[in-house]
Amino acid sequence: MTLTTDLHAFLRTRRSIRRFKPDPVPDSVLRDILHTATFAPSAHHRQPWRLVALTKSEAKKRLAQSMAAEFERDLQKDGLAQEIVTRRVQKSKERINSAPIVVILCLDMSEMDNYPDAQRQRAEHLIATQSVANAGLQLLLAAHAEGLGGVWVCSPIFAQAIVQTALNLEKNWEPQAMLLIGYPLEIPEVRPRKPIEEVVKIL
């Protein structure tokens, strides 16, 4: 094994982990993985990510409760049977409450460039969002390096104002996603990947 083959193996063994042991994550480990996330590349090196780590059950509960109410309204609007709505909402709350750490991944546009036209402004917002996603992946990989597991959950982007209010966040911290992190209860099988011929062109 060389460093290179080890790194490939490391990257290919990351899994989305959705069930966790109740064991707490030491504070120093949490700080280390958050720090490593900030070494991700970002557009103009503006580092537009903002990371809000929830470790206390009270904060997670507040978030889960607020998001559940919005999720329930959305599912009802979709016309789902109330029984299904209740089950899905309950599951979503349990996922947040049972994760040892919940990291809300936010985007702050305030130090990005401003353009007078909508097209370039949209592109600027996109490159900032891409930068935040880089930090999110880097956090998942840093967690993997520590024997932790995590999963990217997209629901906060559908409930940005609700997440901001529940956690009393600054208005310019726009929630993009949340990462649930903890020691894995189980390691799932690798999910099959599309053949590279289908997704790659070498010209």
Ligand SMILES: Cc1cc2nc3c(=O)[nH]c(=O)nc-3n(C[C@H](O)[C@H](O)[C@H](O)COP(=O)(O)O)c2cc1C
């Ligand atoms: C942008 C994004 C959004 C995702 N949203 C969710 C989600 O809301 N809930 C969830 O359980 N997994 C979510 N995932 C995780 C994917 O389902 C997972 O990465 C994919 O199935 C591949 O599995 P793997 O990560 O174990 O390789 C998301 C991943 C990404 C990158």
